[in-house]
Amino acid sequence: MIITKETLFNYEQRYRTQLVNSLNGYKSANLIGSQNKLNQSNLAIFSSVIHLGSNPPLIGFITRPNSVPRHTLENIKETGKYTINHIHSGIIEAAHQTSARYKREKSEFVETGLTEEYIDNFTAPFVKEAHLKMGLQVKEVLPITTNDTLLIVGEIELISLPETCLETDGKINLELLNTVVISGLDMYHSTKKETRLSYAKPDLPLRVI
């Protein structure tokens, strides 16, 4: 079936939101930890975390502006530091629960049962239960004017991961870590390897590696 822009516009709002949220394919599943200058911690689930570049090592995510309370964004603006923690199959419910609108004085860590962890004097809270976690320093806050959202660009300063998941060529075995993916707004999936393919060149057949 074909859905035009006009048809989409006329759909009921929640129906359209569910539909459009499925259109880019699967999304990464991460928890972002932060704190304000008073050391009040915050933890929030994000499905928009993307790779931006390897040298310098940069990661981005999308957020709405501060026009509504966005504690993650406020904290990042205040302190510059935040953490990104992979959601694995063992912490899906607690991770999802961080999306509830808790008041400023409540910490999602306390409310969801996830544990704050501090590593190597890095000043933002990691998720102890996560297997792969990173500490970042914000580099850019880019306004996307078309829909008044922001792209937050951060540089990776610290990575914590189990050595066993690191393969000989530097690739991380995400299946070993049980890292999950999100579809739409609220569905979580584990993954199963289909194939790994060699670097593609014109006129050369691909190899399974």
Next chain:
Amino acid sequence: MIITKETLFNYEQRYRTQLVNSLNGYKSANLIGSQNKLNQSNLAIFSSVIHLGSNPPLIGFITRPNSVPRHTLENIKETGKYTINHIHSGIIEAAHQTSARYKREKSEFVETGLTEEYIDNFTAPFVKEAHLKMGLQVKEVLPITTNDTLLIVGEIELISLPETCLETDGKINLELLNTVVISGLDMYHSTKKETRLSYAKPDLPLRVI
């Protein structure tokens, strides 16, 4: 183990690239179709396609600037139109092969065996073999100055999908479409549903829906 920024910087380049490309978690797997004013078509794989908003329906992706030949970006600047096509398990090899550096006069459609399709007078080429595909109009090209990349923001103008994958609340069943995900630079995975959870509220337990 802990990897600091300094350790990461000292890793051999390919090792670092593999590692950092695994850090955001799984990535969406899409083919972007475009053509220039002479109707020369182009098809390229992207793992950076993200949801930006539902109203208006916006999707973003990251690309390097035109300093090296980037036919997708050149075409989008020339015509404003492009398509995003989900990669499913049946077209992984052809999709991966589009990443080879073909010369301008070669079309990745011809070289990889994927088929150009034109829908409803939309002027950019879709991938006939894809199950879910969208036509977009570019709205913004945002420079990310930290590493000289670009965020391309596009509005969805047309969606083509099998009616059977559309659930009653608007969510798309991506597993029914065999849409795959990418980890690192070159590994492809299918998915298996773990759970779907209700909208989270403070002090209310989550329900599996």
